[in-house]
Amino acid sequence: MWLFALPALLINVCIILIPALLTLTMAFFAWDGVGPPLWAGLANFQHMFGDPVFWSALTNNFIWTAIFLTVPVSIALLMAAALLMSPRSRAVVQPIIFLPRILAVAVSGRIFQGMIFSPATGLVAWLNEHGFSIADPLADPDRSLYAVAAVDIWHWWGFLAVVFLAAMRQISIDQIEAARLDGAGFFALLRYVLVPGIRPTLTLMLILTVIYSFQVFEFIFIVTQGGPAYGSEVLATLAYRHAFFESDVGQAAAAASIMSLFGLCATAVYLWLQIRDSANAT
Amino acid sequence: MPWSRRQVVAAIPAATLAAALPRGPAIAQDGRKVVTFWFAQANADGQAALRNDLVDAFNASQDKYRLQLEVKGAAINNVLKVALVAGSGPDIVQTSGPAYLTAIAKAGQVLPLDEFAGKFKWKERFLPALLNTGVYDGKLYALPRDYESMHLFYNKEVFKQNGWKLPTNRAEFEQIADAALAKGIIPFGAGNADWKGVNEWLMTVFFNNVAGPDNVRQALSGDMPWTAAPFVEAAELSKAWYRKGYFGKNYFSLTNEQSFLQVVSGKAAMAFNGTWSFGTKSYGMSQPDTVMDVVPIPGLSPAVTSPLVHLACGATLSIAKTSQNAEGAAAVFEFMLSRSFYQNMNRDWPGKWALPVKDLPPDLLQGIGYPLFEKTIAGLHAAFSKGQFGFTTWTFWPNATNSYMTEAIEQVWLNRLSTEDYLKHIQTVFSQEFREGKVPPLPPRTA
Numbered sequence: 001m002w003l004f005a006l007p008a009l010l011i012n013v014c015i016i017l018i019p020a021l022l023t024l025t026m027a028f029f030a031w032d033g034v035g036p037p038l039w040a041g042l043a044n045f046q047h048m049f050g051d052p053v054f055w056s057a058l059t060n061n062f063i064w065t066a067i068f069l070t071v072p073v074s075i076a077l078l079m080a081a082a083l084l085m086s087p088r089s090r091a092v093v094q095p096i097i098f099l100p101r102i103l104a105v106a107v108s109g110r111i112f113q114g115m116i117f118s119p120a121t122g123l124v125a126w127l128n129e130h131g132f133s134i135a136d137p138l139a140d141p142d143r144s145l146y147a148v149a150a151v152d153i154w155h156w157w158g159f160l161a162v163v164f165l166a167a168m169r170q171i172s173i174d175q176i177e178a179a180r181l182d183g184a185g186f187f188a189l190l191r192y193v194l195v196p197g198i199r200p201t202l203t204l205m206l207i208l209t210v211i212y213s214f215q216v217f218e219f220i221f222i223v224t225q226g227g228p229a230y231g232s233e234v235l236a237t238l239a240y241r242h243a244f245f246e247s248d249v250g251q252a253a254a255a256a257s258i259m260s261l262f263g264l265c266a267t268a269v270y271l272w273l274q275i276r277d278s279a280n281a282t
Numbered sequence: 283m284p285w286s287r288r289q290v291v292a293a294i295p296a297a298t299l300a301a302a303l304p305r306g307p308a309i310a311q312d313g314r315k316v317v318t319f320w321f322a323q324a325n326a327d328g329q330a331a332l333r334n335d336l337v338d339a340f341n342a343s344q345d346k347y348r349l350q351l352e353v354k355g356a357a358i359n360n361v362l363k364v365a366l367v368a369g370s371g372p373d374i375v376q377t378s379g380p381a382y383l384t385a386i387a388k389a390g391q392v393l394p395l396d397e398f399a400g401k402f403k404w405k406e407r408f409l410p411a412l413l414n415t416g417v418y419d420g421k422l423y424a425l426p427r428d429y430e431s432m433h434l435f436y437n438k439e440v441f442k443q444n445g446w447k448l449p450t451n452r453a454e455f456e457q458i459a460d461a462a463l464a465k466g467i468i469p470f471g472a473g474n475a476d477w478k479g480v481n482e483w484l485m486t487v488f489f490n491n492v493a494g495p496d497n498v499r500q501a502l503s504g505d506m507p508w509t510a511a512p513f514v515e516a517a518e519l520s521k522a523w524y525r526k527g528y529f530g531k532n533y534f535s536l537t538n539e540q541s542f543l544q545v546v547s548g549k550a551a552m553a554f555n556g557t558w559s560f561g562t563k564s565y566g567m568s569q570p571d572t573v574m575d576v577v578p579i580p581g582l583s584p585a586v587t588s589p590l591v592h593l594a595c596g597a598t599l600s601i602a603k604t605s606q607n608a609e610g611a612a613a614v615f616e617f618m619l620s621r622s623f624y625q626n627m628n629r630d631w632p633g634k635w636a637l638p639v640k641d642l643p644p645d646l647l648q649g650i651g652y653p654l655f656e657k658t659i660a661g662l663h664a665a666f667s668k669g670q671f672g673f674t675t676w677t678f679w680p681n682a683t684n685s686y687m688t689e690a691i692e693q694v695w696l697n698r699l700s701t702e703d704y705l706k707h708i709q710t711v712f713s714q715e716f717r718e719g720k721v722p723p724l725p726p727r728t729a
Contacts, residue, residue, distance in 0.1 A: 035389035139534035229692040246682040
């Protein structure tokens with residue numbers, strides 16, 4: 001039987017496992033990307049742990065994770081529950097909320113940068129012209145991370161809502177109607193029936209959110225390039241900077257290894273939950 | 283006929299072996315040997331110029347080679363490195379300047395050009411200050427594609443309306459900047475929302491025009507620390523000007539083009555920007571009635587008393603080690619040194635391909651209908667020939683030092699890092715890169 005899995009396994013080994021192991025190996029070398037790599041031991045990690053930009057990037061990854069585990073998930077749960085209750089609006093609302101997901105990241109990023117936040121051409125400019133004194137949040141190192149997160153939330157929450165709705169539709173209608181007959185309102189229904197009913201899907205999406213949050217790159221690189229003053233720097237943009245601006249692949253690999261470590265932890269938690277649920281089921 | 287399992291199994295190692303065998307040059311349909319060339323960024327005008335003035339003109343000029351050019355965009359340095367290591371790069375290797383070339387040459391990924399240089403007399407023809415940036419370990423590895431410099435672009439109508447004279451020193455700059463702010467005019471149009479490199483354009487001006495080019499050269503030679511007083515003064519002045527609002531309130535929000543257009547429209551008075559700006563048609567600087575004028579940037583400290591241009595090579599051209607058609611690539615280089623290419627390319631895409639070649643004097647550009655560009659190129663040609671120049675960060679700073687200098691200056695401007703700590707870190711990173719031989723060769727500041 002294992003022969004059936006062989007093609008997929010081979011592809012995974014070639015394009016995931018080997019590059020991942022090579023990246024991990026490069027974290028212990030000094031390499032400029034073109035010359036011969038030189039053994040560096042733990043120097044790349046020592047240098048990285050002594051760099052304040054690494055710690056602020058790591059902190060930004062945690063902030064990003066916290067935002068994405070709460071804000072888009074909450075909005076998506078509310079929207080999914082609302083759509084479940086009003087089936088007639090689904091056909092119109094679902095495509096609308098899903099639309100940002102199918103837009104290219106570069107397009108979404110530029111829309112927000114140029115048409116919303118820009119003090120020259122965006123909504124911010126229009127508000128300033130009409131008496132509201134609003135600064136571009138992307139230009140403020142204390143707010144730029146949140147501003148980019150807003151762009152990514154806009155891009156992400158509709159997808160979550162559609163996934164949650166699909167899961168909620170698997171819940172027995174008897175359960176929902178029984179709760180309603182017992183007098184459960186919208187939020188009680190959500191709290192006691194819908195959320196527990198989609199727990200496996202919710203858990204999976206939360207785990208994936210943690211993994212994605214430590215890999216986040218495109219939106220930040222397109223919209224702020226990690227700035228200003230490293231205000232929105234995350235591990236992926238830091239690794240990119242090391243690899244391609246500073247020609248220091250060893251440092252980049254060290255940062256990438258830390259990113260993977262958090263993804264690995266999230267995956268381990270997911271596997272543990274799956275094993276526990278399987279054990280409980282039997 | 284369907285293949286049997288045995289045939290499929292046998293074909294895999296055969297295909298692998300075939301892929302690993304040495305390749306000959308690719309042959310075009312018309313039987314010519316193909317020369318491949320990856321170009322970095324080019325706007326629509328640039329792409330048309332590349333197609334007409336380079337590719338079509340070269341292919342029509344001879345019948346041995348066929349040039350195939352691909353525009354790869356801003357990520358070319360990343361793509362190129364990976365391709366070179368994998369042995370699948372183009373024949374003509376264009377890097378973003380000597381700092382990028384040094385690593386590639388050191389790794390032996392490009393061919394020494396000395397043989398071709400002797401054959402085509404390149405060493406005699408190029409300006410030594412620029413050609414030397416392509417020398418590594420005594421061998422010539424690249425030709426400079428162009429020369430560039432930071433300049434002071436200003437709106438002469440705004441100056442005239444306000445009775446301002448062109449500033450000649452720091453005090454006069456600050457006087458005009460304060461007067462501009464009082465009138466609601468942005469003193470210097472500047473914005474880095476689309477390109478962080480704008481930070482280093484400004485720092486090139488501050489390091490050279492405040493600390494002085496001799497001190498910069500000494501620091502790049504490892505004879506003076508970056509923490510020395512002249513560099514402290516330079517970084518402090520950049521911070522003071524940023525915090526006074528001389529670069530406007532929206533430096534981090536505006537793109538470079540938007541900020542330059544502020545100068546053209548009169549919302550801003552002047553800009554420190556590069557000579558590549560001549561290639562952007564929307565600025566209208568080629569029009570006879572343009573409101574813009576341009577001069578070298580005056581000194582900003584008692585140490586720098588006269589206007590200064592900054593030696594920059596925006597791109598280098600080499601031949602890949604794995605190229606199967608080095609002769610063809612050299613033939614393309616030789617074509618680029620022709621008078622017709624120089625005139626046509628500079629007419630259609632000004633500022634991008636100003637070849638620093640002695641027998642292509644700037645007066646060849648007379649008649650292309652772009653007086654501001656012509657006078658600027660003439661000034662650069664004269665200054666670079668005489669050794670009167672400063673050193674741009676993107677040409678002479680090694681990669682990691684340059685990256686930190688560019689990124690972390692924002693922390694200084696925003697009061698998140700002290701000038702001392704900023705320069706101390708620059709010194710630490712630079713010392714390591716200096717020890718590793720990553721500083722590109724420095725031309726002498728003499729004729």
